[in-house]
Amino acid sequence: MPRLILSLIVFTFVISLELPIQAGKRDGHLDVYWIDVEGGAATLIVTPNDESVLIDTGNPGLRDSGRIAEVISKVAGLQSIDHLIVTHYHRDHYGGAEVLSTMLPIRNVYDNGIFANMPDNPGKAYFEFRADKRHVINPGDEIPLREVAVGSPSPKLLCLATRKSFIDPEKVNAADNKAAGSLHRDKDRDGSDNANSIVMLLNFGPFQFFDGGDITWNQEKRLVHPYNLVGEVDVYQVTHHGLDSSNNPIVLSSLKPRVAIMNNGHTKGCAPGVFANLKATSSIDAIYQVHKNLRPDGTVNNVPDDFIANHHEPDKCEGHYIKLSVAKDGRSYTVAIPAHDIQREYQTK
Numbered sequence: 440m441p442r443l444i445l446s447l448i449v450f451t452f453v454i455s456l457e458l459p460i461q462a463g464k465r466d467g468h469l470d471v472y473w474i475d476v477e478g479g480a481a482t483l484i485v486t487p488n489d490e491s492v493l494i495d496t497g498n499p500g501l502r503d504s505g506r507i508a509e510v511i512s513k514v515a516g517l518q519s520i521d522h523l524i525v526t527h528y529h530r531d532h533y534g535g536a537e538v539l540s541t542m543l544p545i546r547n548v549y550d551n552g553i554f555a556n557m558p559d560n561p562g563k564a565y566f567e568f569r570a571d572k573r574h575v576i577n578p579g580d581e582i583p584l585r586e587v588a589v590g591s592p593s594p595k596l597l598c599l600a601t602r603k604s605f606i607d608p609e610k611v612n613a614a615d616n617k618a619a620g621s622l623h624r625d626k627d628r629d630g631s632d633n634a635n636s637i638v639m640l641l642n643f644g645p646f647q648f649f650d651g652g653d654i655t656w657n658q659e660k661r662l663v664h665p666y667n668l669v670g671e672v673d674v675y676q677v678t679h680h681g682l683d684s685s686n687n688p689i690v691l692s693s694l695k696p697r698v699a700i701m702n703n704g705h706t707k708g709c710a711p712g713v714f715a716n717l718k719a720t721s722s723i724d725a726i727y728q729v730h731k732n733l734r735p736d737g738t739v740n741n742v743p744d745d746f747i748a749n750h751h752e753p754d755k756c757e758g759h760y761i762k763l764s765v766a767k768d769g770r771s772y773t774v775a776i777p778a779h780d781i782q783r784e785y786q787t788k
């Protein structure tokens with residue numbers, strides 16, 4: 440066979456081998472992955488420009504950082520983390536950062552830095568892991584994402600609150616929400632760093648996604664009362680893995696999400712009170728769980744199996760992720776559990 444034809448055949452074969460990695464890229468969608476970090480948090484946003492934003496890094500050790508690196512490189516086909524946001528200094532959120540920084544380059548880190556009266560300190564290894572730039576984030580800051588080509592909305596990722604301070608209501612044209620306050624009952628104050636969580640709002644055209652980290656009940660009230668600083672959203676990451684020290688019902692009734700996604704563990708989250716409040720929120724059409732709740736109360740405090748990514752005990756867990764994909768005009772989105780061939784479509788509100 441002539442050498443040119445042979446090398447063309449080889450070249451074509453190599454190209455087609457590369458294709459699966461490219462699939463999903465450059466399709467104009469904005470994707471969000473809930474990576475299974477066993478009851479911690481690791482939410483990956485991939486913009487239509489293939490920029491990556493990772494919110495939280497799971498637990499220390501190889502397991503969680505390995506799963507995160509695999510989704511970024513093998514599933515999303517990317518080589519680095521452009522922006523890492525660490526919502527607060529608990530191990531299930533910052534713990535994977537140091538190891539992850541040895542697996543993939545991290546360009547920018549956004550966190551609360553070192554601040555007065557820090558209730559929890561992640562320590563030297565966290566503050567010294569490899570990253571090109573570190574930024575202390577403040578309410579009103581926007582993560583610098585590139586504009587998308589004309590004809591498509593550009594994603595916007597805004598910090599609404601952090602370290603118990605909140606964005607100026609005028610900056611987000613926040614609606615007066617004073618009546619909601621009458622439904623609020625204070626809970627015992629959470630003195631840990633949860634209350635200092637960074638709260639992010641992502642929008643892509645009309646589509647809105649809320650990630651409040653582990654922000655706790657009394658601070659949640661301040662997000663929606665006396666002004667609703669968030670507005671209404673499409674997708675709500677169930678705050679604090681579905682624990683009932685968070686997920687204040689006045690947040691749910693103000694944000695009016697259509698889809699709720701809970702990054703719970705096998706025995707963490709899925710709190711009966713949170714379930715009751717989610718189910719009582721009339722705007723919610725679907726609740727997804729990263730794990731099946733295997734506690735004795737799991738008979739009632741679980742969604743149907745085909746809304747759950749992982750069903751087995753920790754030692755048999757396969758670490759499946761949930762994937763959200765927003766259409767290029769932002770008007771509809773799918774939620775998928777690719778490992779189980781499950782995919783459903785929803786209209787943006």
Ligand SMILES: [Zn+2]
Nearest residue numbers: 479529531653
């Ligand atoms: Zn947590």
